[in-house]
Amino acid sequence: MNAMRRAAAALAVTAALFLAGCSSTSGSPDGSATGGPTGTRPDDRKVSGLRGITLPSWNTDDYDRPEAGQFLRQIADTGARWVTFTPTWYQDGLTDSGMHTTEETAGDDSLRHIIGLAHSTGLKVMVKPHVDLVKGQDRAEIRPADRDAWFAAYGRFITHYARLAADTGAEQLAVGTELAGTSQDGARWSRVVAAVRKVYGGPLTYAANYDEYKKVPFWGDLDVIGIDAYWPLAEKATTDATGLREAWKPIGDELAAFSARWHRQILFTEAGYVSQRGTTTAPYSWTVSKRSGDDEQAAAYEALLAAFDGKPWWAGVCWWMWDDWPGSGETAKRLAYTPHGKPAERVLRQWWGAH
Structure with a gap:
C-alpha cells in the first residue's frame, strides 16, 4: 500500500471512531478518570463529531445565573448537540x-x-479552558521569560480542569487555546498532554488559531486537530454565500492534506461571524463596523456548512458564540457574534435539522 493509501486508510479508521460517538467520562473518588484507560493511544479512542455552540463566561457566577438553563435549551433548539464552556484564568x-x-x-x-x-x-x-491577559492583550503573544516555570503552572491549571471534566462526565477537553507563543514547544506540550491523560479519560484536542495550526508539533499526542477557523474570506462586505463557499475551497484542500498527514480529523473548535457589515473580511474581529450585517453573517454560516458538511476529514464545528449574559456584553446583541434570533440561526436550524 503506498503512502497516500496508508494515510487514507488510517484517516478512515479514525473517522469511523470519531463518528461512533464519545463515551461519557466520570471521575473516581480519588480524582482519576474512569472514562477510558490512561495511556491509551489516541488512535484507539472514540471521539464524537460536533454540532456545537460556545457559551462563554465573563464573571465568576455566570454559569450559576438563572438564565443558564434557558440559554442551554435555546442552544439545543437550534439542533446543536454540544456546548462548549470556557473557564478563564489570567496573566498579568x-x-x-x-x-x-x-x-x-x-x-x-x-x-x-x-x-x-x-x-x-x-x-x-466540551470544556475549553482559556488563558487571557488582565490588560486585554492577545493570548497568542504570551512568551514566558521562564518557560519551565510557565509550563509547570500551566500543567497545574489544565489538570485542574481535566479532573473537573472527569468528575462531571464532560465528553471532551481542549488542553489549550490559541497559545501560539508556546505551542511550538512540542516536548513540553507533550508532557502537558500526558499529565492530562493521567486524570481524564476522554478525547483531547488543542484549539489552534487558523494561522497557528501548521506550526503545532504535538497533534500526534491528541485525538483530533482543533482549529479556530477565522480565515478572512472576502476583501469587501458580501452576502454571496456561493462566492464565500468558493473562498473556502483552497483552504479546505489544505486542511484535507493536513488531516491525512497527521491521521486525525479536524474540528473547528471555534468559528463565528459578528452581525456587522464586512464580517467576512475579518471574522476574528468584534468591531468590523458599526453597521448591522445580519445577512452577511447568515451567508457566512451557510458557506461554511455547505463547504465542509460530509467531508470525511472534518469533525464538525463549535460556533462562537451564544448570547452574552445580561449586563456583561460589551457589544450590542444586534452587532455581536450570537446568531440567536437572526437569519444565521435559521441557517443552523436548516442544516442541523431543528424543527
Missing part, C-alpha cells in the same frame, strides 16, 4: 511565569452546575 503580563483566577474566572461550582444542566438538556460538553 505577556512574559509572566504563571496564571491565576480573577473575579472573571468561572467558579468551579458554577462550572459543575452548568455541565450538569447541559447533560440534563441532552447536550454533550
Whole structure:
C-alpha cells in the first residue's frame, strides 16, 4: 500500500471512531478518570463529531445565573448537540511565569452546575479552558521569560480542569487555546498532554488559531486537530454565500492534506461571524463596523456548512458564540457574534435539522 493509501486508510479508521460517538467520562473518588484507560493511544479512542455552540463566561457566577438553563435549551433548539464552556484564568503580563483566577474566572461550582444542566438538556460538553491577559492583550503573544516555570503552572491549571471534566462526565477537553507563543514547544506540550491523560479519560484536542495550526508539533499526542477557523474570506462586505463557499475551497484542500498527514480529523473548535457589515473580511474581529450585517453573517454560516458538511476529514464545528449574559456584553446583541434570533440561526436550524 503506498503512502497516500496508508494515510487514507488510517484517516478512515479514525473517522469511523470519531463518528461512533464519545463515551461519557466520570471521575473516581480519588480524582482519576474512569472514562477510558490512561495511556491509551489516541488512535484507539472514540471521539464524537460536533454540532456545537460556545457559551462563554465573563464573571465568576455566570454559569450559576438563572438564565443558564434557558440559554442551554435555546442552544439545543437550534439542533446543536454540544456546548462548549470556557473557564478563564489570567496573566498579568505577556512574559509572566504563571496564571491565576480573577473575579472573571468561572467558579468551579458554577462550572459543575452548568455541565450538569447541559447533560440534563441532552447536550454533550466540551470544556475549553482559556488563558487571557488582565490588560486585554492577545493570548497568542504570551512568551514566558521562564518557560519551565510557565509550563509547570500551566500543567497545574489544565489538570485542574481535566479532573473537573472527569468528575462531571464532560465528553471532551481542549488542553489549550490559541497559545501560539508556546505551542511550538512540542516536548513540553507533550508532557502537558500526558499529565492530562493521567486524570481524564476522554478525547483531547488543542484549539489552534487558523494561522497557528501548521506550526503545532504535538497533534500526534491528541485525538483530533482543533482549529479556530477565522480565515478572512472576502476583501469587501458580501452576502454571496456561493462566492464565500468558493473562498473556502483552497483552504479546505489544505486542511484535507493536513488531516491525512497527521491521521486525525479536524474540528473547528471555534468559528463565528459578528452581525456587522464586512464580517467576512475579518471574522476574528468584534468591531468590523458599526453597521448591522445580519445577512452577511447568515451567508457566512451557510458557506461554511455547505463547504465542509460530509467531508470525511472534518469533525464538525463549535460556533462562537451564544448570547452574552445580561449586563456583561460589551457589544450590542444586534452587532455581536450570537446568531440567536437572526437569519444565521435559521441557517443552523436548516442544516442541523431543528424543527
